[in-house]
Amino acid sequence: MAEPIKVLLVDDHQVVRRGLRTFLEVQDDIEVVGEAADGAEGVDRAEELRPDIILMDVKMPGLDGIGALRRLHEIGNPARVLIVTSFTEQRTVVPALRAGAAGYVYKDVDPDALAGAIRSVHAGHILLQPEVADALLSQEMSNSGQGRGSSLTEREREVLGLIADGRSNREIARALVLSEKTVKTHVSNILMKLDLADRTQAALWAVRHGVAG
Secondary structure, three states, X not given: OOXXXXXXXXXXXXXXXXXXXXXXXXXXXXXXXXXXXXXXXXXXXXXXXXXXXXXXXXXOOOOOHHHHHHHHHHHOOXXXXXXXXXXXXXXXXXXXXXXXXXXXXXXXXXXXXXXXXXXXXXXXXXXXXXXXXXXXXXXHHOOOOHHHHHHOOHHHHHHHHHHHOOOOHHHHHHHHOOOHHHHHHHHHHHHHHHOOXXXXXHHHHHHHOOOXX
């Protein structure tokens, strides 16, 4: 039997953390391994507990969710972060995604949808609402030109197209009959050539410039 997905809850409201834990404890394949009340504590707990997924609030006292995301990236923590927020404004969610979040859900999310989001992010997918994707795309237009795409090899374009389709490295490897290690190398080369920070930006670049899987 596969190991459960280890989840860390980071939110300054104890009631929210308790509610999220209640939602998730009934899932056989998800284990809540810890909680934190702010971003700084969340980073420390992430290093201590090494969760697979972090459910992170954006607005918290001290170090907020975006600051915590940046710190996790700086120290190389591999946990994927799913933002759990009550804010729908693009000015709140977009910076979190650009800081490395794998997606976001709202605090009133249905329990089954929350569990599904965790599984999807754990599998390597990116969760974006259409309106936020549009906002990110408009920003990418000014940051990455079409000319950079000419440096990609045909195989890298295939990989990029599958990233845009939301495929994980394992799924890309199966689709292209490659090893996961080779796919990871292609992904790294794509990010370097396009001067992008992560898979989210790569997926958005691919959509903006018509690269389809």
